[in-house]
Amino acid sequence: MWIGTPLILLLALTPQAIISVKRRDLETVFQWKQLVYGFPTEQDRQEALNSGNFVPNSGAPIGVAPHHQSQKGTRVFTTIPKFQTGIPYTLATVSDTNEPNGPVLNPYPNYGWHNAHGRDCDKITSVFRVALTECDQMVVIDTGVIGMTQYCPPQLLIFDLNTDTLVHRYRFETNVYTPNASLLITPVVVVHDPPPKGRCQRLHVYIADVTYHGLVIYDSEQNTAWRAENKFMYPDPNYGTHTIAGESFTLMDGMFALATDQRQLYFHPLASNSEYAVPLNVLNNRTNWANNVESMQDQFRLLGQRSSECAAETMDSHNNLYCVTFNPIKLTMWNPNRPFNVKKELQVPADPRLIEFVSDMKVFKNDAGKEELWMISIRYQKIASGTLSGSEVNFRVVRRLLDDIQHVSHQDLSQRLIFT
Ligand SMILES: *[C@@H]1O[C@H](CO)[C@@H](O)[C@H](O)[C@H]1NC(C)=O
Ligand SMILES: *[C@@H]1O[C@H](CO)[C@@H](O)[C@H](O)[C@H]1NC(C)=O
Numbered sequence: 001m002w003i004g005t006p007l008i009l010l011l012a013l014t015p016q017a018i019i020s021v022k023r024r025d026l027e028t029v030f031q032w033k034q035l036v037y038g039f040p041t042e043q044d045r046q047e048a049l050n051s052g053n054f055v056p057n058s059g060a061p062i063g064v065a066p067h068h069q070s071q072k073g074t075r076v077f078t079t080i081p082k083f084q085t086g087i088p089y090t091l092a093t094v095s096d097t098n099e100p101n102g103p104v105l106n107p108y109p110n111y112g113w114h115n116a117h118g119r120d121c122d123k124i125t126s127v128f129r130v131a132l133t134e135c136d137q138m139v140v141i142d143t144g145v146i147g148m149t150q151y152c153p154p155q156l157l158i159f160d161l162n163t164d165t166l167v168h169r170y171r172f173e174t175n176v177y178t179p180n181a182s183l184l185i186t187p188v189v190v191v192h193d194p195p196p197k198g199r200c201q202r203l204h205v206y207i208a209d210v211t212y213h214g215l216v217i218y219d220s221e222q223n224t225a226w227r228a229e230n231k232f233m234y235p236d237p238n239y240g241t242h243t244i245a246g247e248s249f250t251l252m253d254g255m256f257a258l259a260t261d262q263r264q265l266y267f268h269p270l271a272s273n274s275e276y277a278v279p280l281n282v283l284n285n286r287t288n289w290a291n292n293v294e295s296m297q298d299q300f301r302l303l304g305q306r307s308s309e310c311a312a313e314t315m316d317s318h319n320n321l322y323c324v325t326f327n328p329i330k331l332t333m334w335n336p337n338r339p340f341n342v343k344k345e346l347q348v349p350a351d352p353r354l355i356e357f358v359s360d361m362k363v364f365k366n367d368a369g370k371e372e373l374w375m376i377s378i379r380y381q382k383i384a385s386g387t388l389s390g391s392e393v394n395f396r397v398v399r400r401l402l403d404d405i406q407h408v409s410h411q412d413l414s415q416r417l418i419f420t
Contacts, residue, residue, distance in 0.1 A: 024404050026354050029374075030094055030397040032102030034390050035059050035080065037088050038095065040111050048088045053117050055086030057101075060383060061395050062359040063129035064376035067161055068367060069136055075161075076397065077108060077138070078376065079360075081185075082126040082146040089114035090127045091140060094397070102395070109164040118144075118151025121171075125152050128185035129360055135200030136161040141187045141207055150179040156187075156205060156218055156225075170218065176227040182212040186312075188258040188265070190280065204284055206258055206265055213254040214293065215267070217283050226286050229293045230278070230300045235271030239309050242271075242381070243327040245356050249384035257323070259315040261336070266303070266321060270311060275303040275321070275340060304340025306332065311380075314361040316371050318406050322348075324358040324375070331355060333405065348405055354398050357381060363402070371406065374399045 034057040039045035048054035063079030076094045080087050091114070092105035107114050116123040124142050131139045138159040144152035154177055158168040177184065184207045192202035205218040214229040233255040240252045253270035260266065264277045282288060282299045289295060307330070310323035321334045329352035332345050357380035364372045377396045382388040 023349055024401050026350050026375075026398045026400050028354065028396055028398050029076070030103050031393045032061070032395040033393055034101045035061060035395070036099045036101050036104045037092075038097070038104040038106045039088070040107075044111060044115075048115070052085060053115070054088040057390060058084070059087040060378045060380075061092075061376060062378055063127070064360045064374055064397055065130050065132050065138070065362055066364045066372075066374050066399075067132055067136070067138075068364075069161060072161070077130060078105065078397075079127045079129055080105075081128045081143070084147055085117070089124075090142075091124060091130070101390075109159060109166075118146050118149075121152035121155075124157070128183075129187060131187040131189045131205070132161070132362075133189055133191050133200045133203070134194050135191070135198075137167070137200055139187050139189050139203075139205055141184050141205075143184055145180075145183060148180065153177075153179075154182070154184045156207075168220075170223060170225070172216065172225055176216045176225050177209065178212050182209045182214075184208070184216060185210045186256065186258050188260055190260055190262060204280070206260070206283065208255040208258055208267070210253050210256055210270070213269075215255060215265075215283070217286075217289075219284070219286070222286070224286075226289045227293045228278075228283055228289050228296075230276075230297065232274070232276040232300050232302070233267070233269060235269045236274075237271070239273055240271040242309055244379075244381040245329065245352070247381040247385055247387070249381055251380075251384065257311065257313040259313050259321055261315055261319045266313070266315065268310075268313070268323075270309065273306045273309055275306065275334075277301055277303055305342060307342045307345055310358075312358050312361040312375075314363050314373070316363045316373070316402055316406060320402075320406065322361060322373060324350075324355045324361075324377075326357070328352070329355055348400075350400070354396055364399075371402045372399045373402055 059080040061078040065077040068074045089107040091108045093108050095104045097104040113124050118125050125144045140157040142155045144154045154172045156170040160167045186208040188206045190204045191200045203220040207216040213233045218225040235252045235254045241250045256270040258267050266277050268275050278300045308325045308327045310325045313323040315321050331348040331350040333348050355377045358375045358377050360376045362374045379394050
């Protein structure tokens with residue numbers, strides 16, 4: 001905590017001195033004009049080109065997940081969903097090798113997991129986002145969809161990041177999704193047996209179904225899944241047209257972003273300015289949903305409204321909820337002890353050019369045990385309108401340490417004292 005007594009004294013004596021107070025800025029970790037796909041061999045690359053499974057410069061990296069492990073160091077994972085064909089793989093690590101368009105991606109865990117393109121449902125078809133656990137596990141939600149077509153049932157895969165091998169697979173059944181209609185895009189994991197005592201064997205994974213407006217709950221102990229639906233998971237047409245950095249597009253996405261404080265699931269549709277919550281124990285009791293996916297309506301509550309729509313959200317260990325609003329672009333932070341409304345919306349200073357449509361956010365505990373906010377920004381407004389230019393930087397991974405704002409009183413933060 002760097003705002004200490006000497007600083008406060010200084011403020012009291014010379015108000016203009018606050019201008020010199022250093023705030024934390026967003027730091028760009030990676031940036032791309034277009035994605036750069038690496039292949040294990042030149043022959044693999046040629047075959048992918050010839051078959052149409054690789055169209056150079058295609059794809060957008062919508063998911064990000066940094067991970068640190070002593071032997072492998074820090075690795076950053078990204079996901080490239082197959083909105084169309086021509087994307088050679090959907091889950092990748094970002095390498096240190098730089099090309100003019102940006103750092104080279106490598107398929108994860110290896111190319112052999114990706115080169116089936118829907119013809120082999122034991123492989124990975126298309127992934128929007130992943131979630132990591134404290135036990136070096138990666139939870140992958142594979143939609144099974146390329147373009148608009150359901151090639152494979154959606155599946156949940158758990159990889160051990162120490163060995164980079166698959167440790168568990170669960171294929172979702174049609175009681176929790178509707179083929180060619182559902183799209184399982186965002187997982188959030190709650191671990192009931194965390195380290196050092198536990199081994200992360202008891203998990204609940206909550207997954208947003210963005211197009212069929214629902215939530216899928218996976219329980220690792222029962223190795224089964226069920227579905228919950230609520231009117232709050234639907235898009236609101238009043239918030240279906242979005243403006244980012246002066247460009248507008250319509251996207252009527254429903255259930256989109258999830259976060260948790262281990263007691264509640266927080267969520268919002270993309271086409272919405274509202275944030276909602278539901279207790280985890282209500283979701284976790286399968287009996288509640290056995291006869292009616294739309295039950296327990298009185299357990300869902302509106303927390304409040306933002307100044308405008310936002311995409312991905314995440315929560316830190318202090319239960320601060322982060323989301324980047326579209327218009328204007330603001331990195332916002334909400335603490336559950338405060339009212340959730342537009343007037344009290346807290347803005348964390350951040351260069352808006354670096355966070356045009358943040359499609360994924362993660363809180364990452366670094367080597368020093370400090371939490372960092374990681375975001376991936378994709379300028380979706382340009383993708384939607386077809387104005388993406390290959391000569392500009394379009395995709396960015398940015399991060400920001402949270403230590404300055406996590407501990408500062410919210411009174412200070414709202415008055416911008418520490419940042420001006
Ligand atoms: C999904 O769509 C594809 C292509 O339109 C079709 O061939 C397939 O039968 C559909 N699957 C189901 C389960 O409806
Ligand atoms: C689960 O919910 C059912 C009602 O839907 C209730 O009877 C049961 O006691 C609940 N179980 C637990 C463990 O809370």
